[in-house]
Amino acid sequence: MTVFNIPGPLINDRYKSDPVGRFLDYILKRRGEGAPVVGLYCGYAPVELIRAMGAVPVSLCASAQRTIPAAEAVLPANLCPLIKSSFGFIRTNTCLLYELSEAVIGETTCDGKKKMFELISHLKPTHVMDLPQLPDEEDVRERWTEMVRKLKIFLETTFRANIAADRLEAEIRETNKKCRLIDGFFDYVTLHPPPLNWQELYDVIGLDAVTNSGELQSLMTGISRTLDERIAAGICFGTPASPRVLVSGCPIGGDASKVLKIIEEAGGVIVALEACSGMKGYSIRIEEGTGDPLRAVAEATLKIPCSCMTPNGERLAMLDEMIKRFNPDVVIDVVLHACHAYNVESYKIMKHVKERHALPSLRIETDYSDGDVEQIRTRVEALFDSL
Amino acid sequence: MKFNVTDVKPLIEDEFVGEAAKRALQYIQTKRSAGMPVAGIYCGYAPMEVIRAVGAVPAILCAFANKTIAAAEAVLPANLCPLIKSSYGFIITDTCPFFGISDAVVAETTCDGKKKMFELISHYKPMFVMDLPQLPDEKEALANWATMITKLQGFLEKTFEKSATPEGIEAEIKATNIKNRLMNRVFDYATKKPSLLKWSETYELAFLAQVATTEDLQPIFQEVFKTLEEREAKGVYYGTASAPRVLVTGCPVGGDSTKVYKIIEEAGGVVVAMDSCTGMKPFMTEIEENTGNPIAAVAARYLQLPCSCMTPNTRRLDELDKTIARFQPDVVIEVVLHACHSYNIEAYKIMNHAKNKHNLPYLKIETDYSDGDVEQIRTRVEALFDSL
Ligand code: SF4
Numbered sequence: 006m007t008v009f010n011i012p013g014p015l016i017n018d019r020y021k022s023d024p025v026g027r028f029l030d031y032i033l034k035r036r037g038e039g040a041p042v043v044g045l046y047c048g049y050a051p052v053e054l055i056r057a058m059g060a061v062p063v064s065l066c067a068s069a070q071r072t073i074p075a076a077e078a079v080l081p082a083n084l085c086p087l088i089k090s091s092f093g094f095i096r097t098n099t100c101l102l103y104e105l106s107e108a109v110i111g112e113t114t115c116d117g118k119k120k121m122f123e124l125i126s127h128l129k130p131t132h133v134m135d136l137p138q139l140p141d142e143e144d145v146r147e148r149w150t151e152m153v154r155k156l157k158i159f160l161e162t163t164f165r166a167n168i169a170a171d172r173l174e175a176e177i178r179e180t181n182k183k184c185r186l187i188d189g190f191f192d193y194v195t196l197h198p199p200p201l202n203w204q205e206l207y208d209v210i211g212l213d214a215v216t217n218s219g220e221l222q223s224l225m226t227g228i229s230r231t232l233d234e235r236i237a238a239g240i241c242f243g244t245p246a247s248p249r250v251l252v253s254g255c256p257i258g259g260d261a262s263k264v265l266k267i268i269e270e271a272g273g274v275i276v277a278l279e280a281c282s283g284m285k286g287y288s289i290r291i292e293e294g295t296g297d298p299l300r301a302v303a304e305a306t307l308k309i310p311c312s313c314m315t316p317n318g319e320r321l322a323m324l325d326e327m328i329k330r331f332n333p334d335v336v337i338d339v340v341l342h343a344c345h346a347y348n349v350e351s352y353k354i355m356k357h358v359k360e361r362h363a364l365p366s367l368r369i370e371t372d373y374s375d376g377d378v379e380q381i382r383t384r385v386e387a388l389f390d391s392l
Numbered sequence: 393m394k395f396n397v398t399d400v401k402p403l404i405e406d407e408f409v410g411e412a413a414k415r416a417l418q419y420i421q422t423k424r425s426a427g428m429p430v431a432g433i434y435c436g437y438a439p440m441e442v443i444r445a446v447g448a449v450p451a452i453l454c455a456f457a458n459k460t461i462a463a464a465e466a467v468l469p470a471n472l473c474p475l476i477k478s479s480y481g482f483i484i485t486d487t488c489p490f491f492g493i494s495d496a497v498v499a500e501t502t503c504d505g506k507k508k509m510f511e512l513i514s515h516y517k518p519m520f521v522m523d524l525p526q527l528p529d530e531k532e533a534l535a536n537w538a539t540m541i542t543k544l545q546g547f548l549e550k551t552f553e554k555s556a557t558p559e560g561i562e563a564e565i566k567a568t569n570i571k572n573r574l575m576n577r578v579f580d581y582a583t584k585k586p587s588l589l590k591w592s593e594t595y596e597l598a599f600l601a602q603v604a605t606t607e608d609l610q611p612i613f614q615e616v617f618k619t620l621e622e623r624e625a626k627g628v629y630y631g632t633a634s635a636p637r638v639l640v641t642g643c644p645v646g647g648d649s650t651k652v653y654k655i656i657e658e659a660g661g662v663v664v665a666m667d668s669c670t671g672m673k674p675f676m677t678e679i680e681e682n683t684g685n686p687i688a689a690v691a692a693r694y695l696q697l698p699c700s701c702m703t704p705n706t707r708r709l710d711e712l713d714k715t716i717a718r719f720q721p722d723v724v725i726e727v728v729l730h731a732c733h734s735y736n737i738e739a740y741k742i743m744n745h746a747k748n749k750h751n752l753p754y755l756k757i758e759t760d761y762s763d764g765d766v767e768q769i770r771t772r773v774e775a776l777f778d779s780l
């Protein structure tokens with residue numbers, strides 16, 4: 006491990022480094038105030054619609070190994086661990102967030118999720134959105150806007166609510182403000198070496214889900230103050246010689262964070278997290294004041310460069326931006342076992358990173374178990390040695 | 393398993409007996425020599441009527457050979473459907489005659505693996521990827537798919553410098569319906585107990601009928617019906633009266649994965665129904681005629697295909713009910729190609745449906761194009777038959 010001079014927590018509230026606890030308390034508090042909870046499975050479900058109704062969106066994507074055996078009684082073993090873990094929690098009635106959800110939104114992002122939804126749709130009101138796969142077709146915005154409109158009808162019917170255009174517009178502005186704050190905060194990881202580690206990065210990345218923009222603003226003020234103090238005191242994470250790592254690919258959380266830990270233990274510093282569990286969403290802005298906020302949120306979500314899209318040229322463009330901004334020395338593409346879309350796309354990513362940016366890259370295929378930790382470690386160490 | 397008499401005349405009597413792909417290739421080559429452009433396709437959602445109305449001949453690019461997989465795995469993940477790897481392997485090793493003679497490629501966003509594989513071959517030939525709706529029961533699905541088909545028509549017209557008319561598409565709709573009715577008349581012989589058809593005959597006929605026009609198939613159909621009538625008159629049948637009748641459902645089965653059909657027969661079963669895109673599925677639905685909007689009619693028909701890429705694919709259960717009623721199987725065997733998530737997950741529903749609704753034993757076989765699992769599959773199939 007490289008120099009570890011991180012004193013005190015970055016977020017000085019009672020949760021400190023417990024983002025899950027912070028999130029759960031937030032949900033329970035909002036629920037106690039009467040706000041319904043709506044579960045969703047990916048970034049394509051527009052949370053502004055849910056918030057505009059006074060409800061709380063929660064992500065149901067799970068990342069724990071322990072529910073996977075239960076899932077495999079029904080699902081194939083050769084399937085993405087995220088899907089198996091999520092389904093396993095539901096099947097064993099241990100997913101608090103699913104229990105709390107009064108409705109569930111699914112999206113046809115990948116084969117596995119699409120078919121898994123069929124096996125849970127009888128448990129709760131579940132609405133599946135038909136996501137277009139070719140974002141560059143000229144009628145795609147129209148198609149997706151229609152799907153978002155249907156989601157609105159589903160929500161309004163299920164919750165006997167009304168999602169007013171001005172409320173939606175207000176939520177758009179909220180999202181934009183929060184994204185700007187968090188995206189601005191990422192400037193700290195552009196520093197060389199950065200004044201924070203990936204765990205702290207992750208803690209901040211989740212904050213927009215549990216705050217409004219005012220609350221986030223004051224939290225960010227505190228965070229910036231702490232970071233500025235660290236910088237002034239010469240406190241940094243890693244050394245100037247530590248390889249700067251951009252981690253791309255599938256969402257990484259929970260038991261999959263082993264990869265991030267291994268990278269640090271091998272002497273690397275994580276300076277960018279491309280996945281939707283990382284920075285991906287924060288650079289996207291929803292157009293404000295269009296007069297048609299529903300269309301605006303639909304168009305914004307379509308900009309997410311997920312591998313479920315084809316051809317996913319936007320992902321390369323976003324990577325270019327991130328590489329320019331965060332100056333990594335190496336790209337590590339993490340693919341969850343059996344995620345075909347990210348796995349096949351990995352070839353293009355590695356080729357692009359090599360040819361366009363002359364950066365070495367490594368693809369790590371993994372799951373939520375810890376059986377491959379040492380093997381990953383060996384590969385990461387070999388990669389760093391070769392730099 | 394064999395016929396009850398020796399010297400049975402093959403259903404299609406030509407030099408290609410047992411070589412379904414070569415027969416199809418020769419057909420396509422003949423058409424191409426006569427000046428027709430070739431449109432390579434990857435699945436049952438490619439609207440054949442539009443392709444034909446543009447004056448093109450379709451070629452199926454899905455491959456079923458283990459031999460090209462190693463080459464594919466230099467680029468594609470090993471943990472991927474063998475159909476996708478095999479198809480891609482043929483292309484990068486420049487050994488796929490079907491891809492070689494395709495003047496354009498029509499692709500569809502049916503599954504994650506294919507969708508992303510297409511990106512890696514899109515620079516070889518003019519290619520059009522169709523954005524397939526995944527929720528066929530949503531009311532916009534039909535309009536969206538019709539729009540896609542219209543766009544495909546535009547792409548084909550431009551690429552081939554030809555054009556299709558609504559009347560031409562309507563004529564192709566009628567031709568497809570005639571073909572499908574004839575195919576079903578053939579399948580009727582497999583509903584008989586015992587069946588009059590060997591699995592490979594159905595398979596070979598289906599392979600050819602997907603690419604050949606109804607008109608070109610007419611003489612073959614005449615021969616086929618003559619042969620089948622003769623078989624019936626002479627009391628020729630396939631298998632034995634007590635052989636378990638097997639419905640095979642699931643992923644496309646062809647080439648090297650026909651090992652499953654062979655094992656089933658070697659274990660004493662008779663494959664009477666082949667519920668997949670390389671079997672009877674493409675011929676099961678009619679297209680509405682004389683609607684005044686042939687593209688919409690075509691779109692509606694293709695959206696009815698009960699593929700596992702659709703959600704929820706309840707139509708597959710309905711079709712299964714019909715197939716079971718018609719072919720009266722004793723057992724359902726599902727073939728899932730390795731790493732095909734959609735069929736694999738859906739298998740759980742199919743199993744419950746077969747067991748609970750039809751009281752039929754069910755076996756899921758996950759396999760690929762290698763022959764490493766032949767004995768293991770054999771053991772499982774034999775155990776299944778023993779339990780009947
Ligand atoms: S990681 Fe891949 S397979 Fe898993 S849920 Fe996400 S897109 Fe689907």
Ligand code: SF4
Pocket residue numbers: 473474475476502503504505506643644729731732733734735
């Ligand atoms: S068998 Fe399954 S994974 Fe393979 S091409 Fe077909 S749908 Fe895709």
